[in-house]
Amino acid sequence: MATPFEHDSERLPLNTFAEKAYLDYAMYVILDRALPHVGDGLKPVQRRIVYAMSELGLSAASKPKKAARTVGDVIGKFHPHGDSACYEAMVIMAQPFTYRYPLVDGQGNWGTADDPKSFAAMRYTESRLTAYAATLLSELGQGTVDWQPNFDGTLDEPVTLPARLPNVLLNGGTGIAVGMATDIPPHNIREVAAATTHLLEHPDADVDALIAHMPAPDFPTGAEIITPAAEIRNLYATGNGVIRLRATYTVEAGEVVIDALPYQTSGARVLEQIAAQMASKKLPMVSDLRDESDHENPTRLVIVPRSNRVDIDALMAHLFATTGLEKNVRVNLNVIGLDGAPRVKNLRDLLSEWLTYRTTTVTRRLEHRLDAVTDRLHILEGLLVAYLNIDEVIHIIRTEDEPKPVMMERFSITDVQADAILNLRLRHLMKLEEFKIRGEQDELEAERQWLEATLGSKEKLNRLIADEIAADAEQYGDERRSRLVERGQARALSEADLLPSEPITVVLSREGWIRAAKGHDVDAPGLNFRSGDDYLAHAPGRTNDTLIVLDSTGRSYSLAAHKLPSARGQGEPLTGSLSPADGARFVGVALGDETLRCVLASTAGNGFATTLGELASRQKSGKATITPGRGAVALAPTLVAAADAEVCVVTSAGQLLCLAIEELPVLAKGKGNKLIALKGDESVVAVQAIAAEATLLLYSGKRHMALKSGERDPYRGPRASRGRKLPRGYTQVQALAVAAGKPAS
Known part of the structure; x- marks a missing residue:
C-alpha cells in the first residue's frame, strides 16, 4: 500500500542528486558571489552595499553614518549573509591602497597597507560614498537597468548598476569560485577612457591599438612595472598573465629610502624579511633599518648600508630577488559577461562588451x-x-x-x-x-x-x-602612479658575494688535506703537516673568490673558500666533501674571480686556456675538464695574471719551452693542443703561466734557478716545438714558479 507521501516525492540516484546539488552550488558561487559583472565591475555584495548606501542618502556631500547601519541594511534587505563578510567587502572598497578609485569614504580605522585586516569594528567606523561612486549611481533612476526582487520579495534591487565608466578595469578585483578564479588589476581612468573611446570610434581596432592608449595596469600603491612590453601585450591579448612589480627607492645621504611598494605588499613584512637576513648574517653590508612612514609619507622605509663602499645597486638587486620588494601579480580577466556566463576575455573583448x-x-x-x-x-x-x-x-x-x-x-x-x-x-x-x-x-x-x-x-x-x-x-582622472620601466632580472647575491672579502691562502697537501690561512704572507711549505704528508700546492686569493680543485684524471671541483678549515690545524681531507674516482689524486688548486683565465695541461704535453668559471662544478663528483690521455695525468692549473703572459713548459728530459698564451686554444673542456714536442717516454713535469716581464723560478731538488725575461729568449719558440735543454744540474726540474712566490706545484 502506498504511503501518503509516496506520490509527492522524487527518487533519484545518489550520484545524480550529488552532481546536481554540487553544480547548483558551483553556479551560485560563480554568479552570485565571486566574479564581477562586466557591466559595473561589481560582485553582488559590493553592488548591494553601494545601492544600500545610496538609499540611505550617504552621498559624498552627506554626513557619514555608522558602518554598522549600512551593513545592517545590506544584510537585512538584500544580502542575507554574515555581517563580518559584508563589512570586510565594504572595507576593501574604502581602502585607497586596495582600490585605485575607492567607492566608500571611510572615517576611522579602515586598515593599513601593512595590515589591511587591522580595521576597527563596524560599530566604531563611519562611512559614506565617494564622489567617484556617482559614476555607478547617477543614472539609476532613469530606466537604465533591470530590477529584481530581493531575497524575500519585499523590495526590488538593481540587477546591475549603470556604470558610466568601465569600473571592471578601473578597480579590478579578485575572487575564487568553484573551478575558476578572477584576478583583475586596477587601471588608470584616463588611459582606460582613451582606449574605450578609441574602440568606440574604431570598432575594428585590435589589442595593439588599445595598448597604445592603455599600456599597463596602474596600481594605487605606485611602484614600478618591470614586465616587458611583449609580455604585457600577450597578457591583454589572452586575458591571462603576470605583472611584475618592483619597489622604487632613492638614495639620500648614503641611505636607501624606499618610497613605493608593490601592490598589496606589507612594508612591515619587508622589514622583517631584511632583518631576518641581517640576523642570520646573510646581509653584512646593511647596518640598520628604519620605518619612517607617516601620514605625509605613507611608505618610507630606510635601509642604512654599512659603509659608502657598498654597491647600492647590487644590494637592492639582492633584496628585490629575496624579499617582497619585487612581486608578481597574477592577471586573469575572468568576468560574468552580458550573456550571464563567466569567461576569460582579452582586452578588446572586455571593452567591446x-x-x-x-x-x-x-x-x-x-x-x-x-x-x-x-x-x-x-x-x-x-x-x-x-x-x-x-x-x-x-x-x-x-x-x-x-x-x-x-x-x-x-x-x-x-x-x-x-x-x-x-x-x-x-x-x-x-x-x-x-x-x-x-x-x-x-x-x-x-x-x-x-x-x-x-x-x-x-x-x-x-x-x-x-x-x-x-x-x-x-x-x-589623475596621473599614472605605476611607472613603466625596462629592468633586468634581479639576481640574489651568492653566499660568497655576501661575505666580507678578506685575503686568504689556500694550502693543499699531497694526501689531499686542505686548509686556509688568513692573509697572503704565508709560508705554505713551512706549515705543519700530518705525519707522512707534505706540502703540494697553495693559492692566494680572497674569501669570496671561486676555489677550484683539480685531480689527476682531469676532473675539476668547486669549494666555498670561506668554509675551509683554519690553517692553525692540519685541515680536513677533500674526500670528506668531494667524491673523486678511485685512484685519482688531487694535483692542484686555483683561487680567483670566475672570469680569471687559467691554463690546464697534462703530462702528455697537451693543454688549453679556459676560465675558473668554466671549471666550477656544484657536483661532489666534479666535472670532466681536461682529458689527459692514456698513461698521462693532469697537472696543476696555473693562473694567467697578465694580458701579455706566456706559458712555460718543462719536460722530464730537461727541455724548456716558453710560448705565447695566444697560441693556446680557448676551450671549456677537452684534450687541448700539443704544447711541446716530446720524445720516447718523455713527459711534461710542470707548466707555469707568467707575465712576459716577470722572473721564472725553476726548482730541481734543493737547487733553484731564476730566469729573467731576457734570459728566457733562447727558450722561446712556437707551440709544439722542442724548446731548448736546460743547463746541467737542472735537467730534473720538479716545479716552476714565479719569482716572489713559493713553488706552485
Whole structure:
C-alpha cells in the first residue's frame, strides 16, 4: 500500500542528486558571489552595499553614518549573509591602497597597507560614498537597468548598476569560485577612457591599438612595472598573465629610502624579511633599518648600508630577488559577461562588451527621457488649451457634476490632459503662466528633437557616449602612479658575494688535506703537516673568490673558500666533501674571480686556456675538464695574471719551452693542443703561466734557478716545438714558479 507521501516525492540516484546539488552550488558561487559583472565591475555584495548606501542618502556631500547601519541594511534587505563578510567587502572598497578609485569614504580605522585586516569594528567606523561612486549611481533612476526582487520579495534591487565608466578595469578585483578564479588589476581612468573611446570610434581596432592608449595596469600603491612590453601585450591579448612589480627607492645621504611598494605588499613584512637576513648574517653590508612612514609619507622605509663602499645597486638587486620588494601579480580577466556566463576575455573583448552594455544603458536612458518629455508635452498641450479657454473651463467645473468627461468632449483632450487641468492650483491661473507653458514647450520640443535625432543616429549616440566618458575621465582622472620601466632580472647575491672579502691562502697537501690561512704572507711549505704528508700546492686569493680543485684524471671541483678549515690545524681531507674516482689524486688548486683565465695541461704535453668559471662544478663528483690521455695525468692549473703572459713548459728530459698564451686554444673542456714536442717516454713535469716581464723560478731538488725575461729568449719558440735543454744540474726540474712566490706545484 502506498504511503501518503509516496506520490509527492522524487527518487533519484545518489550520484545524480550529488552532481546536481554540487553544480547548483558551483553556479551560485560563480554568479552570485565571486566574479564581477562586466557591466559595473561589481560582485553582488559590493553592488548591494553601494545601492544600500545610496538609499540611505550617504552621498559624498552627506554626513557619514555608522558602518554598522549600512551593513545592517545590506544584510537585512538584500544580502542575507554574515555581517563580518559584508563589512570586510565594504572595507576593501574604502581602502585607497586596495582600490585605485575607492567607492566608500571611510572615517576611522579602515586598515593599513601593512595590515589591511587591522580595521576597527563596524560599530566604531563611519562611512559614506565617494564622489567617484556617482559614476555607478547617477543614472539609476532613469530606466537604465533591470530590477529584481530581493531575497524575500519585499523590495526590488538593481540587477546591475549603470556604470558610466568601465569600473571592471578601473578597480579590478579578485575572487575564487568553484573551478575558476578572477584576478583583475586596477587601471588608470584616463588611459582606460582613451582606449574605450578609441574602440568606440574604431570598432575594428585590435589589442595593439588599445595598448597604445592603455599600456599597463596602474596600481594605487605606485611602484614600478618591470614586465616587458611583449609580455604585457600577450597578457591583454589572452586575458591571462603576470605583472611584475618592483619597489622604487632613492638614495639620500648614503641611505636607501624606499618610497613605493608593490601592490598589496606589507612594508612591515619587508622589514622583517631584511632583518631576518641581517640576523642570520646573510646581509653584512646593511647596518640598520628604519620605518619612517607617516601620514605625509605613507611608505618610507630606510635601509642604512654599512659603509659608502657598498654597491647600492647590487644590494637592492639582492633584496628585490629575496624579499617582497619585487612581486608578481597574477592577471586573469575572468568576468560574468552580458550573456550571464563567466569567461576569460582579452582586452578588446572586455571593452567591446562593456561598450555594448553602456550603449544599451544610454539608449534606455534616452528612451526613458524621451517618454517623459513626450508625456510632459502632451500635458502642456492640454494646459495650454485650458488657459486659452480659462473662463469656459471654470464654468464647466462649477456647473457640472462630472466636469472631466465634459471637458474631454468639449476641447477634444485626453484623460491625462483633463486630470492635469483639474489638478491645477488657483495661483497657476495667472496670465504669466501661459508664457511659462509656451517657454517650457519650446524647450521640451527642442529636447525631444535632439533625443529622437540621437536615438536615430548611431554616430550621434556614439559621440554622446564618448563625450560623457571623456567628461567623467576629466572629472575623476589623475596621473599614472605605476611607472613603466625596462629592468633586468634581479639576481640574489651568492653566499660568497655576501661575505666580507678578506685575503686568504689556500694550502693543499699531497694526501689531499686542505686548509686556509688568513692573509697572503704565508709560508705554505713551512706549515705543519700530518705525519707522512707534505706540502703540494697553495693559492692566494680572497674569501669570496671561486676555489677550484683539480685531480689527476682531469676532473675539476668547486669549494666555498670561506668554509675551509683554519690553517692553525692540519685541515680536513677533500674526500670528506668531494667524491673523486678511485685512484685519482688531487694535483692542484686555483683561487680567483670566475672570469680569471687559467691554463690546464697534462703530462702528455697537451693543454688549453679556459676560465675558473668554466671549471666550477656544484657536483661532489666534479666535472670532466681536461682529458689527459692514456698513461698521462693532469697537472696543476696555473693562473694567467697578465694580458701579455706566456706559458712555460718543462719536460722530464730537461727541455724548456716558453710560448705565447695566444697560441693556446680557448676551450671549456677537452684534450687541448700539443704544447711541446716530446720524445720516447718523455713527459711534461710542470707548466707555469707568467707575465712576459716577470722572473721564472725553476726548482730541481734543493737547487733553484731564476730566469729573467731576457734570459728566457733562447727558450722561446712556437707551440709544439722542442724548446731548448736546460743547463746541467737542472735537467730534473720538479716545479716552476714565479719569482716572489713559493713553488706552485
